[in-house]
Amino acid sequence: MVHAELRELRKEYDDVVAVDDVSLSLEDGEFLVLLGPSGCGKSTTLRMIAGLEDATSGEIVVDGEVVNDQSPAERDFALVFQQVALYPHMSVFDNISSPLRAAGVEKSAVEERVTKTAELLDIAELLERDPSELSGGQQQRVAIGRALVREPKAFLLDEPFSKLDQKLRIQLQKELKQLQEEMNITTVFVTHDQEEAMVLADRIAVMDAGHLQQIDTPENIYRKPRNRFVADFIGNPTMNFFDADVREGTLHVDDVAYESADTPGSDGVTSMAARPEDIHVEPAPPDDDRLVATVDLVEMRGSTAYFICQLDGRELTILKEDNDDVAEGDSVALDFDFDAVNFFDGTGERVEFARAEVQS
Amino acid sequence: MNLTDSNDYAQTLVRGSVVVLLGLWLAWIWLPILWDLFTGVSVNPQTDPPTLIPREVTLEHYVNVVQEEDILTYIRNSTIVTTVSTAVSVAVGALAAYSLTRWDPGNGQVSFFALSMRFLPPIAVAIPIYTMFVGFGWINSWRALIVAYLTIGIPISTWIMLIFFQKIPVELEEASRVDGWSRIQTWRRVVLPLAAPGISSAAILTAILMWNEYVLALVLTTTSDAQTVPIYLAGFVTTRGVLWGRMGAATIIALTPIVVLAFVAQERLVAGFTLE
Numbered sequence: 001m002v003h004a005e006l007r008e009l010r011k012e013y014d015d016v017v018a019v020d021d022v023s024l025s026l027e028d029g030e031f032l033v034l035l036g037p038s039g040c041g042k043s044t045t046l047r048m049i050a051g052l053e054d055a056t057s058g059e060i061v062v063d064g065e066v067v068n069d070q071s072p073a074e075r076d077f078a079l080v081f082q083q084v085a086l087y088p089h090m091s092v093f094d095n096i097s098s099p100l101r102a103a104g105v106e107k108s109a110v111e112e113r114v115t116k117t118a119e120l121l122d123i124a125e126l127l128e129r130d131p132s133e134l135s136g137g138q139q140q141r142v143a144i145g146r147a148l149v150r151e152p153k154a155f156l157l158d159e160p161f162s163k164l165d166q167k168l169r170i171q172l173q174k175e176l177k178q179l180q181e182e183m184n185i186t187t188v189f190v191t192h193d194q195e196e197a198m199v200l201a202d203r204i205a206v207m208d209a210g211h212l213q214q215i216d217t218p219e220n221i222y223r224k225p226r227n228r229f230v231a232d233f234i235g236n237p238t239m240n241f242f243d244a245d246v247r248e249g250t251l252h253v254d255d256v257a258y259e260s261a262d263t264p265g266s267d268g269v270t271s272m273a274a275r276p277e278d279i280h281v282e283p284a285p286p287d288d289d290r291l292v293a294t295v296d297l298v299e300m301r302g303s304t305a306y307f308i309c310q311l312d313g314r315e316l317t318i319l320k321e322d323n324d325d326v327a328e329g330d331s332v333a334l335d336f337d338f339d340a341v342n343f344f345d346g347t348g349e350r351v352e353f354a355r356a357e358v359q360s
Numbered sequence: 361m362n363l364t365d366s367n368d369y370a371q372t373l374v375r376g377s378v379v380v381l382l383g384l385w386l387a388w389i390w391l392p393i394l395w396d397l398f399t400g401v402s403v404n405p406q407t408d409p410p411t412l413i414p415r416e417v418t419l420e421h422y423v424n425v426v427q428e429e430d431i432l433t434y435i436r437n438s439t440i441v442t443t444v445s446t447a448v449s450v451a452v453g454a455l456a457a458y459s460l461t462r463w464d465p466g467n468g469q470v471s472f473f474a475l476s477m478r479f480l481p482p483i484a485v486a487i488p489i490y491t492m493f494v495g496f497g498w499i500n501s502w503r504a505l506i507v508a509y510l511t512i513g514i515p516i517s518t519w520i521m522l523i524f525f526q527k528i529p530v531e532l533e534e535a536s537r538v539d540g541w542s543r544i545q546t547w548r549r550v551v552l553p554l555a556a557p558g559i560s561s562a563a564i565l566t567a568i569l570m571w572n573e574y575v576l577a578l579v580l581t582t583t584s585d586a587q588t589v590p591i592y593l594a595g596f597v598t599t600r601g602v603l604w605g606r607m608g609a610a611t612i613i614a615l616t617p618i619v620v621l622a623f624v625a626q627e628r629l630v631a632g633f634t635l636e
């Protein structure tokens with residue numbers, strides 16, 4: 001049973017704050033993803049958790065004990081690096097068995113555990129090979145094997161799949177998720193790929209510029225982003241942003257009144273964000289009193305189609321529904337699913353309306 | 361001529377020139393050695409007019425050099441000095457290169473200072489070192505040369521090994537630490553094996569430099585107790601004339617260890633020169 005906590009964890013390099021007082025707690029067996037753009041501090045946070053970097057201030061607490069001064073091995077955390085980091089001068093077997101040998105486990109037990117782990121990861125026939133003879137995916141499996149063979153308290157991964165091709169990445173994501181659920185190991189996974197995060201995570205911690213923006217389940221992060229950054233970063237294709245404000249009790253989107261929107265109270269709303277699937281279009285009769293955009297392009301992504309529209313010089317991405325009778329060049333009126341859209345105030349923070357909650 | 365013909369002509373011309381140039385260069389290097397070889401075995405090396413291939417051959421020069429001229433003593437001195445000084449230089453250099461690549465002290469200042477010593481000609485510090493060693497009572501001892509040669513050996517072996525250590529990814533050491541190995545164990549198990557090619561390249565190049573060093577040896581040693589092979593060879597140019605035969609024999613004997621070393625380790629040598 002592992003319960004871990006980060007308390008106001010901070011990392012400064014000279015005058016740059018890489019990690020700014022991040023606090024979060026980690027449940028036993030949870031798959032937590034640290035997500036954010038490059039340079040947001042997620043890797044630094046992971047390395048501090050692992051023990052490869054010293055925190056400038058703040059505490060890392062494992063099972064009630066402050067472990068800041070402990071080495072990575074003492075904390076019993078295993079780490080998988082982005083650059084794989086297999087020992088090139090040792091065989092796959094020696095690579096995987098390395099942590100066991102460091103701990104002084106006796107030879108017969110070592111052999112048994114390594115073989116078991118290798119079978120779990122489907123690399124049993126590669127044990128005598130050299131790392132240089134393996135493909136990228138196989139190498140990453142070996143790295144995962146090296147981490148898991150010791151059955152660590154926590155399993156830390158730093159963008160392990162970012163160097164692999166798409167298909168392999170998806171395959172390994174699936175295997176990793178299954179493995180993690182079977183073994184019930186507490187896992188922290190760093191990535192900049194929000195789709196990867198949505199697939200793998202029990203909870204996602206979104207970071208930007210050293211700050212923790214939001215930590216929640218993938219679904220909540222998708223449906224109720226806490227600020228504009230999270231709204232924009234999550235979701236593929238991206239969020240559509242509009243100016244919005246409430247005048248005399250009526251919501252205005254880009255200065256167009258939408259009386260059907262139910263907005264009792266509206267402290268400081270200045271913008272609205274709607275996902276492609278929360279906007280609906282229909283051919284616009286002249287003099288329509290809703291927002292009107294022009295369809296530039298119909299874009300196919302896999303089996304889904306999107307309208308790429310122009311509105312006042314801005315580009316909108318709207319989901320095409322099957323019965324939409326709209327073609328390129330048409331003018332379309334926009335309707336919004338006001339139960340699903342998000343409102344933000346002047347500082348970019350989420351504004352919640354006291355309206356009937358859609359169950360999430 | 362059409363275009364292909366003129367191109368072929370140009371190519372032949374270029375290849376021909378390259379061959380000639382290479383030939384001249386090889387001759388420049390090999391002829392003196394050949395000359396030493398022939399002179400070393402000829403009965404009367406000082407013929408007039410001078411001839412290359414001797415009319416009569418003898419091994420007496422070789423015998424003289426070993427028995428009367430005491431070449432083995434000088435070889436002994438050179439071997440001791442070179443071996444010990446190289447070993448220390450490489451050990452210090454390896455640790456220095458490792459530290460410089462892992463932690464960059466003073467933002468590159470320290471590495472710049474350490475490596476710029478490479479350009480220091482030993483002759484510039486010969487007199488000050490001499491004065492110091494007189495004070496220590498070290499003149500004409502192996503100790504003197506071993507220590508003095510560190511001024512050559514440490515900068516150059518650090519410089520060569522710097523590149524090799526840079527090539528070892530830090531993540532490998534981090535992975536080792538995460539696995540549970542201590543820093544010393546990581547050094548032994550991960551860093552050293554991967555740095556081994558660089559270490560052997562540095563060792564060989566440093567050894568060659570030290571074996572051939574003349575100036576510091578000349579200044580710091582006075583008798584055959586400590587004098588090295590380069591001094592010995594220069595000694596055949598006497599006030600009574602040049603002892604060609606013995607010099608030829610002695611040079612060939614003196615060259616042999618280095619040539620053997622270079623041959624055996626040529627792969628490492630090339631790696632060291634090209635920093636691969």
